[in-house]
Amino acid sequence: MDKQEIIQITNAFLVEEFEADGSKITPDANLKATLDLDSLDYIDLVVVIENNFGFKVNPEDFQGIATFQDFYDYVADRIKQKELV
Template sequence: MDIREIVTVTNKFLVEEFEANPESISPEANMKSTLDLDSLDYIDMVVVIEDNFGFKVNPEDFQSIVTFQDFYNYVATRVQQKELV
């Protein structure tokens, strides 16, 4: 799975699961404020990521994610690691 596919899948579930405005999702936008995420939303996001991409998410990984690009890069790295196993 390449980065374009990851961005497409991610943006689709952000719109569907978190009712995000597709126009507000851009690589440099702040993910937390754009999606108005609270702690329960992060739990939901962990479940959605695991379902869509097939890897275990450590909740503390979100501490380093600020922008949507950070999020895409995180998912891409984890997917690549999973594919190497």
């Protein structure tokens, strides 16, 4: 799966699951502020990621994720790790 596919899949489920405005989802936008995430929303986000990409998410991984680009990079890295196993 390439980076563009990851971005398309991710943006689609963010718009659907979190009722986000797709036009505000840009690589440099702040993930938490744009999606108006609270602690329960992060749990939902973890479940959606695991269901869509097939890897386990550690909640503490989100501490280093501020922007959508950080999020895309995280997903891409985890998919790459999964493929190497």
